[in-house]
Amino acid sequence: MSNTDIERPRPEAEVSAGEALLVEPSRLSPTRRALTTVLRSRELSIFLVLVAVVVLATTKNNGFIFSNDGWRNFLLNPSILLLLAVGQAVVIITRNVDLSVGSVMALTAYLTGRLFIEMPDIPIVVVLAACLLVGAVLGLVNGVLVAYGGVPALVITLGTLYIYRGIMLTWAGSDRINAGDLPREFLQLGTRSVLGIPLLTIMALVVLAIVGYYLYTARGGRELYAIGSDPDAAVLYGLPVRRRLLAAFVLSGALAGLAGALYTARYGTVSSSVGLGIELQAVAAAVIGGVAIFGGSGTVWGAAIGAFLLVTINRALPSLGIEDFWQRAVVGALILGAIVLDRVLARRQARKLAESRDHS
Amino acid sequence: ACGSDDDGGDSGSSGGDGGGSLSMTMLPKNLGNPYFDTSTAGAKEAADDLGAELEEVGPETASPDAQVSYINTVAQQGKDALILSANDPEALCDAIDEARSADVKVVTFDADTNPECRDLFVNQATAEGIASKQLELISEQIGGEGEIAILSAAANATNQNAWIDMMEKELADNPDYADIELVDTVYGDDDDQKSFDQTEALLQNHPDLKGIISPTTVGIAAAARYLSDSSSKGKVALTGLGTPNQMREYVENGTVESFALWNPSDLGALATYAAAALANGDISGEEGDSFEAGDLGEFTVDADGVVLLGEPFTFNADNIGDFDF
Amino acid sequence: MSASNAAAPVLELRDVSKSFGPVVALRSGSLRVEAGSIHALVGENGAGKSTLVKVVAGVHRRDSGTFELGGEAVDFSSTAESKKSGVAVIYQEPTLFPDLSVTENIFMGRQILARGRRIDRPAMYAEAERLFDRLGVRIDPRRPAEGLSIADQQIIEIAKAISLDARLLVMDEPTAALSGVEVDRLFAVARSLRDEGRALVFISHRFDEVFDLADTVTVMRDGSYIDTLTIADTTPSELVSLMVGREVDELFPKVAAEIGEPVLQVRGLNRAGVFHDIDLEVRAGEIVGLAGLVGAGRSEVARAVFGVDAYDSGSVSVSGKPVKGNDPRSAIRAGMAFIPEDRRKQGLVVDSSVTRNVAGVIRRRIAKAGLLTTSMENRAAGPWAGRLEVKTSALDMNAATMSGGNQQKVVIAKWLATDPKLLIIDEPTRGIDVGTKAEVHRLLSELAGQGLAILMISSELPEVLGMADRVVVLCEGRVTAELDRADATPEAVMHAATHHLEDVR
Amino acid sequence: MSTRTYADYSAPLWKRWLLTREMAVIALTVAVFVYATINVDNFDGPLTVKFLLQDIAPILLIALPMTLIIITGEIDLSVASIMGLSSVLLGVFHDSGMSIPTAAVLALLAGLACGALNGFLIAYVGLPSLAVTIGTLALFRGIAVGLLGTTAITDFTDKWSDLATNTIGESRIPLVMIPFAVLTVVFVVLLHFSTFGRGIYEIGLNDEAAHFTGVNVARTKLVLFVLSGVVSAFAGIYFTLRYGSARGDNATGYELQVIAAVLLGGVSIFGGRGRLHGVLAGVVLIGVISSALRLESVTVNVTNIIVGLLLVASVILPSVLAWTSSRLPRKAATPPESRPTPSAASAGV
Ligand SMILES: Nc1ncnc2c1ncn2[C@@H]1O[C@H](COP(=O)(O)OP(=O)(O)OP(=O)(O)O)[C@@H](O)[C@H]1O
Ligand SMILES: Nc1ncnc2c1ncn2[C@@H]1O[C@H](COP(=O)(O)OP(=O)(O)OP(=O)(O)O)[C@@H](O)[C@H]1O
Numbered sequence A: 001m002s003n004t005d006i007e008r009p010r011p012e013a014e015v016s017a018g019e020a021l022l023v024e025p026s027r028l029s030p031t032r033r034a035l036t037t038v039l040r041s042r043e044l045s046i047f048l049v050l051v052a053v054v055v056l057a058t059t060k061n062n063g064f065i066f067s068n069d070g071w072r073n074f075l076l077n078p079s080i081l082l083l084l085a086v087g088q089a090v091v092i093i094t095r096n097v098d099l100s101v102g103s104v105m106a107l108t109a110y111l112t113g114r115l116f117i118e119m120p121d122i123p124i125v126v127v128l129a130a131c132l133l134v135g136a137v138l139g140l141v142n143g144v145l146v147a148y149g150g151v152p153a154l155v156i157t158l159g160t161l162y163i164y165r166g167i168m169l170t171w172a173g174s175d176r177i178n179a180g181d182l183p184r185e186f187l188q189l190g191t192r193s194v195l196g197i198p199l200l201t202i203m204a205l206v207v208l209a210i211v212g213y214y215l216y217t218a219r220g221g222r223e224l225y226a227i228g229s230d231p232d233a234a235v236l237y238g239l240p241v242r243r244r245l246l247a248a249f250v251l252s253g254a255l256a257g258l259a260g261a262l263y264t265a266r267y268g269t270v271s272s273s274v275g276l277g278i279e280l281q282a283v284a285a286a287v288i289g290g291v292a293i294f295g296g297s298g299t300v301w302g303a304a305i306g307a308f309l310l311v312t313i314n315r316a317l318p319s320l321g322i323e324d325f326w327q328r329a330v331v332g333a334l335i336l337g338a339i340v341l342d343r344v345l346a347r348r349q350a351r352k353l354a355e356s357r358d359h360s
Numbered sequence B: 001a002c003g004s005d006d007d008g009g010d011s012g013s014s015g016g017d018g019g020g021s022l023s024m025t026m027l028p029k030n031l032g033n034p035y036f037d038t039s040t041a042g043a044k045e046a047a048d049d050l051g052a053e054l055e056e057v058g059p060e061t062a063s064p065d066a067q068v069s070y071i072n073t074v075a076q077q078g079k080d081a082l083i084l085s086a087n088d089p090e091a092l093c094d095a096i097d098e099a100r101s102a103d104v105k106v107v108t109f110d111a112d113t114n115p116e117c118r119d120l121f122v123n124q125a126t127a128e129g130i131a132s133k134q135l136e137l138i139s140e141q142i143g144g145e146g147e148i149a150i151l152s153a154a155a156n157a158t159n160q161n162a163w164i165d166m167m168e169k170e171l172a173d174n175p176d177y178a179d180i181e182l183v184d185t186v187y188g189d190d191d192d193q194k195s196f197d198q199t200e201a202l203l204q205n206h207p208d209l210k211g212i213i214s215p216t217t218v219g220i221a222a223a224a225r226y227l228s229d230s231s232s233k234g235k236v237a238l239t240g241l242g243t244p245n246q247m248r249e250y251v252e253n254g255t256v257e258s259f260a261l262w263n264p265s266d267l268g269a270l271a272t273y274a275a276a277a278l279a280n281g282d283i284s285g286e287e288g289d290s291f292e293a294g295d296l297g298e299f300t301v302d303a304d305g306v307v308l309l310g311e312p313f314t315f316n317a318d319n320i321g322d323f324d325f
Numbered sequence C: 001m002s003a004s005n006a007a008a009p010v011l012e013l014r015d016v017s018k019s020f021g022p023v024v025a026l027r028s029g030s031l032r033v034e035a036g037s038i039h040a041l042v043g044e045n046g047a048g049k050s051t052l053v054k055v056v057a058g059v060h061r062r063d064s065g066t067f068e069l070g071g072e073a074v075d076f077s078s079t080a081e082s083k084k085s086g087v088a089v090i091y092q093e094p095t096l097f098p099d100l101s102v103t104e105n106i107f108m109g110r111q112i113l114a115r116g117r118r119i120d121r122p123a124m125y126a127e128a129e130r131l132f133d134r135l136g137v138r139i140d141p142r143r144p145a146e147g148l149s150i151a152d153q154q155i156i157e158i159a160k161a162i163s164l165d166a167r168l169l170v171m172d173e174p175t176a177a178l179s180g181v182e183v184d185r186l187f188a189v190a191r192s193l194r195d196e197g198r199a200l201v202f203i204s205h206r207f208d209e210v211f212d213l214a215d216t217v218t219v220m221r222d223g224s225y226i227d228t229l230t231i232a233d234t235t236p237s238e239l240v241s242l243m244v245g246r247e248v249d250e251l252f253p254k255v256a257a258e259i260g261e262p263v264l265q266v267r268g269l270n271r272a273g274v275f276h277d278i279d280l281e282v283r284a285g286e287i288v289g290l291a292g293l294v295g296a297g298r299s300e301v302a303r304a305v306f307g308v309d310a311y312d313s314g315s316v317s318v319s320g321k322p323v324k325g326n327d328p329r330s331a332i333r334a335g336m337a338f339i340p341e342d343r344r345k346q347g348l349v350v351d352s353s354v355t356r357n358v359a360g361v362i363r364r365r366i367a368k369a370g371l372l373t374t375s376m377e378n379r380a381a382g383p384w385a386g387r388l389e390v391k392t393s394a395l396d397m398n399a400a401t402m403s404g405g406n407q408q409k410v411v412i413a414k415w416l417a418t419d420p421k422l423l424i425i426d427e428p429t430r431g432i433d434v435g436t437k438a439e440v441h442r443l444l445s446e447l448a449g450q451g452l453a454i455l456m457i458s459s460e461l462p463e464v465l466g467m468a469d470r471v472v473v474l475c476e477g478r479v480t481a482e483l484d485r486a487d488a489t490p491e492a493v494m495h496a497a498t499h500h501l502e503d504v505r
Numbered sequence D: 001m002s003t004r005t006y007a008d009y010s011a012p013l014w015k016r017w018l019l020t021r022e023m024a025v026i027a028l029t030v031a032v033f034v035y036a037t038i039n040v041d042n043f044d045g046p047l048t049v050k051f052l053l054q055d056i057a058p059i060l061l062i063a064l065p066m067t068l069i070i071i072t073g074e075i076d077l078s079v080a081s082i083m084g085l086s087s088v089l090l091g092v093f094h095d096s097g098m099s100i101p102t103a104a105v106l107a108l109l110a111g112l113a114c115g116a117l118n119g120f121l122i123a124y125v126g127l128p129s130l131a132v133t134i135g136t137l138a139l140f141r142g143i144a145v146g147l148l149g150t151t152a153i154t155d156f157t158d159k160w161s162d163l164a165t166n167t168i169g170e171s172r173i174p175l176v177m178i179p180f181a182v183l184t185v186v187f188v189v190l191l192h193f194s195t196f197g198r199g200i201y202e203i204g205l206n207d208e209a210a211h212f213t214g215v216n217v218a219r220t221k222l223v224l225f226v227l228s229g230v231v232s233a234f235a236g237i238y239f240t241l242r243y244g245s246a247r248g249d250n251a252t253g254y255e256l257q258v259i260a261a262v263l264l265g266g267v268s269i270f271g272g273r274g275r276l277h278g279v280l281a282g283v284v285l286i287g288v289i290s291s292a293l294r295l296e297s298v299t300v301n302v303t304n305i306i307v308g309l310l311l312v313a314s315v316i317l318p319s320v321l322a323w324t325s326s327r328l329p330r331k332a333a334t335p336p337e338s339r340p341t342p343s344a345a346s347a348g349v
């Protein structure tokens, strides 16, 4: 609030933190503006919570992060949820939701195992590509039903949640995939590290970076926000709403498909419970990370940090002396806290806006 | 093998659907569990041998309420016998009562209900036997001293809990184990990923851990997979109850030295023979009754309606190649 | 801007029609716009102007008629196609994406790209600032569109449209929310666009603007084309008679009523950012007109008085008894009735039956011990629908299928059924055809004659002047004039409605 | 003043009743039931009705308030977690020496508190119900699991368990159908024959208009979420006594089953549409299908696929029908009579 913040002082100089909300152009320098944006962002606050959890857990138990396995697990465990949360965030940004991701993941996890059993020499890349593709097709089904059927995504993806898992379980019958069925190199994919960073994490981060970059810098990405912000206006505006919705669901499906393959690599077995209930965790990660459930705002970076936070809290609770049974309760409280906080901030902003109109 | 006992088929049963031959339902804790896949395979062979009809049904996740619906269905169908591994000792009793009043003979195997509820329990091994076997193995592997932990199935799994109680008692009483300390018991719910994560948590929270006992096939496989590529491989011993096919890789790569199990296929088969004997009226489930169980030989019903399969068998690098289940 | 037939007009529509279910929004619209001209489109509310515009924009697909752009027949099925063909449209209702920044709103879908198909934000900000400079306004291009005033939203729509570089620019009431200075700037831009050879269609209810800006004017009435005239050859009164199609007096059958005791008393009503120090009084038998520009806060005041919105301070009382704030039920109990401006969103549950709508407010009264059946509702609602001559075959018909005028009758019936002492009516004849309009006016007069106090908000000056016993003018959320029927000339009202703006800017 | 009069209804009674979405679901349910009775062995047995009703009782119960909530355009995903929490609380209180009735009352109160938390956040703080109840789904389940870990409390005396499993006298109707019938009457009256119910539909169709006509939107929503919490807790108590087992993970995933049944029964997820008889038929339909398939030893996966397909079809079909019927009259539409005036000549500048 000091005058040193101001580059071009004006007579009625009254620069406040609410500066960004004023109608007239801001008087802050670009760097300062960028800095305030970051400081006020949801991503930063949730990141700080993550840091706090890690620091607390590490002071109680050094190995939480300062041990080979601790460090690796810290990075590795959230990777799969991170992929799902990224896809989910993109769908939620368009004011939809994809509840079928857990089932898609189960289906491709089993597919991975089946492929290796049927064709032991199949290259790993082909398997990953197949899973991406199958996931994309399943996502496309959701997308077509939502975009062309004009029916709510919640119902459609609830239906496909049942259908996809039913297909997986029927297909699998009573066989399950064991580590022994999978080639060693594939299993190593789930555990190998490059420069101290697990390969799976690198893959997840690469996906995150690409999607995040696309959403921020590509026309298509911005249109997703526009669609979520006001679907009717998007139609009036002439945006390719249906195509973009399809793309969002295909992306979510494809990432869930990839997550399925990586799940198999990481855990080595595929049982009937793969990904059961993980869809709600993915939604939770996005919501905690600041993606508004009614679309139009939020970033995949936030969703990714949300995924990290959820998984890390789960790991940290025992270190903090809390039985891990309470993990879900903590997650629930976090989600509620996140949305209530959003609402409180939004109300404060609305009040500021109203007042700024009176003074203008 | 003894021939199928065709004309005994409808005696004592309300007459199922098939004309004459016995019809039975196999209800494991959950489907897609390799251990139960093996026991069902054994049961099917025994059923073929008996000329009986056997069908496997079951829930996707191991919960008692899901099993109740299947028990109800068996009652509706008026099957001759139900062979069941119970997810809860109490919760199933009402449904089982109902099935028994519809003239269904109920044999539990692997995990028992309260003895009043069922006709017979086919026990894989005595709880004492299983508990002391596992302690013996872990003690051997960690050199008789250090911290150990248990990775179990669900916290209310009857058989696991019985074994854990026995182990605790023996650890306290047996001077051979005076230097072994049980520091934690965690539950993986027979869920693969959860067991995997629980293993990680154990290692993280107990840096001095020397050994893990996992008395459940899902748990030991998940723990072995975690250990096999963690830095604790070779430093933390792992034993418990597992199937050879699931564990082969880890025994061969040195993560696991040895583990124990009975033959689940034999267990399934014995349960089936017992169920058939009950349904045919050959036995009533009283202590001292005895029946033929095909290649397995003759078995006698002990106190509380328990039939014992035998002692658990130890698998290690030398013998694991001889088994395929 | 392909070099098509130079002689062909940029836009030509002939006998275009468009219906929404049973509602014929556009019966036979025609419009011919030449390059390098500004063409005004005038007509009453509901004449079908916006519908015509939406056909041109590709929002609606016409049911019949011809539609040519630059001499070529076109048939748009989406707004993307019309944009591609060089048509830019500013819709009557702002269509902004509230979560996105002002700049993104302007450039959505056609952002400036840097290398690698990456959006070039700095270039877009610079371009947005250039556009705002041209329009002579100062808006932060980085702020979100959420929370902008209607006027600022409209400016962004204008910036968006002129940045499109279109050969045809259609503006549906762009000036409704703008102050004099802003209007002047907009006109300067419009003229420079015309001088570049583009064609502009300009819709406005303000004749001074039409005569100031346009070269040609087309009049529509009741969904149909009436006539096209050059501005130089016509007069406002000629346009009015073409628009209305009958004498204006006939529209406002005001009967003198005996004015009684004050019914509504509003003292010092305040709401930060919306309205300030509002004092109002409406007496029995009196019609008070609340006038002002769009966005002046008239509806907000009415909503706060009725309690659907909260207010920060002040008091509202009916017949001397205070009414609790922010509680429509206590307003209803006190004898208020409120017919809101947006019929389809606020006044009616359009997907519900006539019965349910008409009995909507009185159902607590007709219920026995909280229980009620559809036949009880039918018995209560039928007579009211009948008194207002709602045109429907049965009481269980959905209100969605009805014409705007009939819907308005249903809303009026619903509130008259409560036997109110005070009726607040916001835009009583918006989107209602001329015949029904006169009916509504007659009804209001009649009700006032029976001693009902009426507070009427209207954007149509003739309606306010024709109906009101007293006119209260609002500007930027403050009362700027209170005029008796005799003093309420169009000039006096417009001055009061805008002077505040001009003082400030 | 001349007053017109109108017919009350545009179509005869039978048309208004028979040609509805709800009747289609009921007809399908009856058809499946008849088919199963004839073709599925043992479906006509004496135990079928009892087991069927016992199985679907919790879903039937929760579907009542869920229908009302979805008609207002909201959703409650936390119902199964409230069931789990009330189940655990019943067990924990009982274990600490309370009688079952006392423990049950406390568990119901806990359900009420859970519903009130949901309702407060949704109706008064104005948060989206989807996000709130995803949060409380985790929170309530987390508390349940946290309190009891994965252990179970199973020492419920037979006297009380029998209440949950016995039938009414000699009939095959389980006792739990008595409170269910009472609740059904209450909810039918509430939704279809009360001013409160009219408000529920109005909120779902257009909450702004409802607010303008004096419906207390916030209070209505709060009441509905509280009802949902209490009924879910009741279902949780029934579930616990029926299976004689209080566990933190009891009834996991039931929320989706309830919602699937409600939507299948013709309630629109957008709100404003749906009737209770359709919903109850939807629940029974899913129950009959699962029961028949179980008797045929078809795995539960197939049942899930069928439920999923029914759900998708039930929302897609109306859209498809609307789309096709909107296409038809388009072609049939006659061009409007052409007006005289328009001509390019008069438009010439
Ligand atoms: N989507 C729609 N569905 C049904 N009726 C509609 C729809 N859009 C417009 N109408 C009706 O069509 C008629 C013409 O409306 P339109 O918006 O074109 O009028 P307008 O001349 O632009 O009026 P105004 O000056 O008030 O903007 C009105 O009676 C309106 O109620
Ligand atoms: N979306 C919005 N966000 C913030 N403020 C708004 C918004 N829309 C309108 N306002 C403000 O609310 C006040 C009243 O606007 P409103 O359009 O309701 O006025 P009105 O006089 O009733 O106009 P109308 O003739 O359209 O009914 C204005 O000060 C306007 O700036």
Ligand SMILES: [Mg+2]
Residues within 6 Å of the ligand: C049, C050, C051, C092, C172
């Ligand atoms: Mg218009």
Ligand SMILES: [Mg+2]
Residues within 6 Å of the ligand: C298, C299, C300, C341, C426
């Ligand atoms: Mg208004």
